[in-house]
Amino acid sequence: MRKVIIMFLIVVCVVLLYFTFISGSKILSLNWELPNSSEQAASNYQFVLITQELETPFWDKVAKSAIDEAEKNAASLEVWGSYGNNQEDFLKKIEIAIYSQVDGIIVQGLDTDAFKELTNIKAASYGIPIITVANDVPIEKSLRKTYVGSDQYLAGKMIGKQLVEDMGENGKVAILMDAAPQYFQEQRREGIKDVLKEYPQIEVLEEDTSQAREKVIAMTKDLLNRHPDINGIIAIKAEILAGMIHEIESRSQIEPYYIYSFDDNEELTSLLNQRKVDGIIEQSPAEMGEMSVKVLLEWMNNEKVPLDLFGYQTDIRIIKAEDR
Numbered sequence: 001m002r003k004v005i006i007m008f009l010i011v012v013c014v015v016l017l018y019f020t021f022i023s024g025s026k027i028l029s030l031n032w033e034l035p036n037s038s039e040q041a042a043s044n045y046q047f048v049l050i051t052q053e054l055e056t057p058f059w060d061k062v063a064k065s066a067i068d069e070a071e072k073n074a075a076s077l078e079v080w081g082s083y084g085n086n087q088e089d090f091l092k093k094i095e096i097a098i099y100s101q102v103d104g105i106i107v108q109g110l111d112t113d114a115f116k117e118l119t120n121i122k123a124a125s126y127g128i129p130i131i132t133v134a135n136d137v138p139i140e141k142s143l144r145k146t147y148v149g150s151d152q153y154l155a156g157k158m159i160g161k162q163l164v165e166d167m168g169e170n171g172k173v174a175i176l177m178d179a180a181p182q183y184f185q186e187q188r189r190e191g192i193k194d195v196l197k198e199y200p201q202i203e204v205l206e207e208d209t210s211q212a213r214e215k216v217i218a219m220t221k222d223l224l225n226r227h228p229d230i231n232g233i234i235a236i237k238a239e240i241l242a243g244m245i246h247e248i249e250s251r252s253q254i255e256p257y258y259i260y261s262f263d264d265n266e267e268l269t270s271l272l273n274q275r276k277v278d279g280i281i282e283q284s285p286a287e288m289g290e291m292s293v294k295v296l297l298e299w300m301n302n303e304k305v306p307l308d309l310f311g312y313q314t315d316i317r318i319i320k321a322e323d324r
Contacts, residue, residue, distance in 0.1 A: 156191020216243030
């Protein structure tokens with residue numbers, strides 16, 4: 001009986017060894033393709049795009065192209081932010097992204113001390129790269145890796161040159177700014193002024209206002225009362241235009257004025273089509289979203305180190321009413 005049991009165990013072992021050998025041979029014969037290290041890294045990247053202006057046409061285009069580019073590279077990207085320029089909520093979203101230890105943050109730049117503290121100190125302490133998009137912050141005050149978006153100074157120069165071409169080398173021009181302008185607005189203003197200072201017969205006025213409609217109307221009324229001979233108006237932010245044009249039309253025809261602005265939101269496009277605005281700077285939000293993800297991935301994968309500190313400029317162009 002003992003011999004029978006021993007023989008049975010030997011047969012079982014032989015059978016098991018045979019099937020183990022067959023299975024091993026099949027595995028070794030397969031042509032496995034393991035992902036390379038960069039693909040493995042990219043598949044784990046988690047990025048966040050944070051803006052102050054959620055669900056606006058401009059930022060919807062930025063977000064969509066950024067998400068598409070991340071998906072192409074097996075990375076994930078979430079869009080966070082606030083509505084209506086709510087700075088407190090916007091900054092809170094940045095802080096949450098940092099504490100969540102995402103791999104990279106693409107953020108609309110904000111030139112405030114609170115923004116700089118978050119992006120310079122807290123993000124740096126966690127080793128999280130920051131890229132500003134659409135709106136930049138001063139290089140000397142920031143530890144951001146780079147900027148992706150329009151050359152705002154050049155945009156200002158383009159508007160200044162267009163105004164001179166349309167109006168001529170004589171006249172009175174008002175530049176309308178936010179009462180607390182952001183860095184990108186200051187860049188636009190400097191570009192405009194650098195062009196207009198070449199024409200001594202053009203008088204430049206600078207006016208501040210908030211974006212609240214009643215404030216814009218009051219500012220426009222006061223401006224036209226003090227300077228009834230004004231020829232041109234440049235609104236640094238498009239949100240100022242509707243209230244301003246309403247006040248102008250309540251007292252005179254819009255045609256004598258040369259009016260220009262930046263950005264291509266729906267309201268501004270409508271005013272341009274109605275020829276109540278002579279020209280606007282059109283930006284490239286889809287290009288910004290795509291390029292910001294590409295640049296961030298290049299840095300993460302050590303393909304481009306360091307990044308260009310002065311940024312990567314996207315396309316801008318002047319759209320004139322007469323071209324519509």
